Amino acid sequence: MGESVFALDIGTRTVTGIILKKESHSYKIIDFCIKEHKDRSMHDGQIHDVIEVSRVIKEIKKALEEKHGPLHHVSVAAAGRSLKTIKGTAEINLDKRTISNEQMVKHLELSAVNHAQRLLVSNDKAKEFVDYFCVGYSVLHYKLDHEPIGSLIDQQGDVAGVDVIATFLPKVVIESLLAAIHRADLSMKALTLEPIAAIQVLVPESMRRLNIALVDIGAGTSDIALTADGTVTAYGMVPIAGDEVTEAISDHYLLDFPEAEQMKRQIVNDGEATVTDILGFQTQVTLDELNEQINNTVDELAQAIAEEILTLNKRPPRAIMLIGGGSLTPLLPKLLAQKLQLPINRVAVRHMDAVKDLITTEETPTGPDFITPIGIAISAIQNPVQYVTVHVNSQPTRLFEMKSLTVGDACIQAGIDVNKLYGKPGLGYIITVNGKSIQLPGEFGKAPKIILNNKRGTVDTPIKAGDIIEVHKGSKGSEPYVTIQQLFGDIPSIRVYYKNEPYDVKPTFKVNSESVSPDYEIKDRDDISFNKIQTVKDFFTYVLDEPIDDAGFYIFVNGNKVLLNDGITVTVNGTPAHPDQQLKDNDYIEYGSHIGPTVNDLLQTLNKEYWYKINVTFNNKVSTLRKKRIVIENKQGELHESDSLSLGEEIRLTEKKFEPFIFQDIFRYINIQTDRMRGNYRLMKNDVPTQFDAEIADGDRLSIKWGS
Numbered sequence: 001m002g003e004s005v006f007a008l009d010i011g012t013r014t015v016t017g018i019i020l021k022k023e024s025h026s027y028k029i030i031d032f033c034i035k036e037h038k039d040r041s042m043h044d045g046q047i048h049d050v051i052e053v054s055r056v057i058k059e060i061k062k063a064l065e066e067k068h069g070p071l072h073h074v075s076v077a078a079a080g081r082s083l084k085t086i087k088g089t090a091e092i093n094l095d096k097r098t099i100s101n102e103q104m105v106k107h108l109e110l111s112a113v114n115h116a117q118r119l120l121v122s123n124d125k126a127k128e129f130v131d132y133f134c135v136g137y138s139v140l141h142y143k144l145d146h147e148p149i150g151s152l153i154d155q156q157g158d159v160a161g162v163d164v165i166a167t168f169l170p171k172v173v174i175e176s177l178l179a180a181i182h183r184a185d186l187s188m189k190a191l192t193l194e195p196i197a198a199i200q201v202l203v204p205e206s207m208r209r210l211n212i213a214l215v216d217i218g219a220g221t222s223d224i225a226l227t228a229d230g231t232v233t234a235y236g237m238v239p240i241a242g243d244e245v246t247e248a249i250s251d252h253y254l255l256d257f258p259e260a261e262q263m264k265r266q267i268v269n270d271g272e273a274t275v276t277d278i279l280g281f282q283t284q285v286t287l288d289e290l291n292e293q294i295n296n297t298v299d300e301l302a303q304a305i306a307e308e309i310l311t312l313n314k315r316p317p318r319a320i321m322l323i324g325g326g327s328l329t330p331l332l333p334k335l336l337a338q339k340l341q342l343p344i345n346r347v348a349v350r351h352m353d354a355v356k357d358l359i360t361t362e363e364t365p366t367g368p369d370f371i372t373p374i375g376i377a378i379s380a381i382q383n384p385v386q387y388v389t390v391h392v393n394s395q396p397t398r399l400f401e402m403k404s405l406t407v408g409d410a411c412i413q414a415g416i417d418v419n420k421l422y423g424k425p426g427l428g429y430i431i432t433v434n435g436k437s438i439q440l441p442g443e444f445g446k447a448p449k450i451i452l453n454n455k456r457g458t459v460d461t462p463i464k465a466g467d468i469i470e471v472h473k474g475s476k477g478s479e480p481y482v483t484i485q486q487l488f489g490d491i492p493s494i495r496v497y498y499k500n501e502p503y504d505v506k507p508t509f510k511v512n513s514e515s516v517s518p519d520y521e522i523k524d525r526d527d528i529s530f531n532k533i534q535t536v537k538d539f540f541t542y543v544l545d546e547p548i549d550d551a552g553f554y555i556f557v558n559g560n561k562v563l564l565n566d567g568i569t570v571t572v573n574g575t576p577a578h579p580d581q582q583l584k585d586n587d588y589i590e591y592g593s594h595i596g597p598t599v600n601d602l603l604q605t606l607n608k609e610y611w612y613k614i615n616v617t618f619n620n621k622v623s624t625l626r627k628k629r630i631v632i633e634n635k636q637g638e639l640h641e642s643d644s645l646s647l648g649e650e651i652r653l654t655e656k657k658f659e660p661f662i663f664q665d666i667f668r669y670i671n672i673q674t675d676r677m678r679g680n681y682r683l684m685k686n687d688v689p690t691q692f693d694a695e696i697a698d699g700d701r702l703s704i705k706w707g708s
Helices: 050-068 102-122 171-183 194-202 242-253 257-270 287-313 330-340 368-382 405-414 483-486 537-542 599-605 663-666
Strands: 004-010 012-024 026-036 072-080 085-093 132-144 145-150 159-170 187-193 212-217 222-228 231-238 271-277 282-286 318-325 347-349 387-392 395-400 429-433 437-441 447-450 455-458 469-470 494-498 501-505 508-511 527-531 553-557 560-567 569-570 589-591 612-616 619-628 630-634 638-639 652-654 681-685 688-690 701-706
Touching: 004 050, 004 171, 004 368, 012 050, 012 368, 026 050, 026 368, 072 171, 072 194, 072 368, 085 102, 085 132, 102 159, 102 405, 132 171, 132 387, 132 405, 159 287, 171 187, 187 194, 194 212, 194 222, 194 231, 194 318, 212 287, 212 437, 222 287, 242 257, 257 271, 257 282, 257 287, 257 437, 271 405, 271 429, 271 589, 282 287, 287 330, 318 330, 387 405, 395 681, 405 469, 437 630, 469 527, 483 508, 483 527, 501 537, 537 589, 553 599, 560 599, 599 630, 619 663
Parallel strands: 004 072, 072 187, 212 318, 318 347, 387 469, 429 527, 494 589, 553 652, 612 701
Antiparallel strands: 004 012, 012 026, 085 159, 132 145, 132 159, 212 222, 222 231, 271 282, 387 395, 429 437, 447 455, 447 469, 494 501, 508 527, 553 560, 569 589, 612 619, 630 638, 630 652, 681 688, 681 701
């Protein structure tokens, strides 16, 4: 024979009892009983009157026992709206150290959960850690120096942090359930959450990776659960549900509340109803007429549900399932689809026919309000949730076994912040590198020592009922161990040649004015000088200990300092080199003495031309005509292009006004017997007669023609 289970769904308006039997691969409903509360003994999923609720439970128990014999154990569910979801944050100072293992990350996560728990408790001063059960958490972001990062392992920075979202169940919810069923002479066999119970029977495990919203619309509240990646990711609640619609009907048609509720159900089922108001007048109301009157109220309900879904999920889900008696409210699926911009076929009311592998009777309700009781019963068989008691540092700690429990879960429930039990960091060093003060942090303090049943464990070690856990503060961290090599890293050496002699060029280190090797272990307050040989100047200064003069060759032109060259004949691989030129492996370096630049070097530096020049043709022969355009003088007089300049001397540079070339200028560049120029002759420019003082230009053709 299969296993039978007695389950209760304790709702705001009604209590449903059901006996379910496991048969091979299916479940069979043996019997059920539904009773309404006579008073407002429940409010928003929380029992407010234990005695009244236990009375209703006793009535249901008695009715079922008359047919099926004694009932001693019951499975119940806590409302999803009872859950508290809180964001927590934790940080740790790295001081340029790195997090090297997953356990340190896990400890940081648990510290963030502990922070969320403290925030939850701080909102209710009368509560303590033990008054809430953590039923799970998810990491939102890892952060390095306050910026999001994918992983903290082996990352270097100043501050590492993590943000989590943690979910807690108030202990009072469980205790009130226990009190009510104990008064009805029952013991709790298993516990689940209502949204998980409904999802258990509506969404196959293979489909739970999809982002789906389940909305259980009851009398007083609408409970929301969201799935993604195979699990329930968020819970929520809005304090609007079926009663608001009933109240709108009551107000419009002048009916008392029970009659308005009955009218709503009848019109939904039959399409119309005849009602008598408090004045005695009868009115026949059709579904279309009812929809017109309740449209605004239903729109408000849809808006509230849509806003809560978006708050929890950050975006519209792929689909929405509606259950509960309030899901039958006219217009609701259509309006909800519009609010979330979903196709109408992505919002559906799920009835009992959606529950797979369920054997029902003719009397079994078929509506969406019977799905949660079925889910509670099936969950009690498939995934029962029980209390687990362990001892943490000799203190008994009770946990709500919603998942596989670990040492970390026990520490959270016991109010232990594992991250604060790390030993103190080791003392750091303050050193000086090339005149700059640098701090070398000590090592992280050692992780807390966790003992589980006299054996070493971690925060991820699974636990079971009766386990004994001890958590001891970690030991102090060590002082820094850093060598010169570790501080500066690998700096490759190169080989260069000077005067055909090889030199291995590598960094030089001195500590407190004494040369040291790369494996020197740095001590507190060491004064370190580090010279990295990179340039020609570095080579002469630090390798040869012969600093070169790199002030450069300069003069003053019209009072302004002009640098002509470096004044040093340094060559690298035969090419003149600047003192700041970078050296490479196998470079050949040569070094000479000062050289004196010429006037022509000065003109090249200033990007100026010494001559005005044109090319002309005279009697078919090309000649270049020149005129000075610049006059350069020192204290001794005028200088010419090839004249040398002296370091630091003062030069006066004057630019002459341009005067055009004339025909007679050609005679300074050609040999012609001017005494023969008697008799008749003609001066020609570009085959046109001209005169001696006529202006000429580049490219002109000049000639003299004799005779008449």
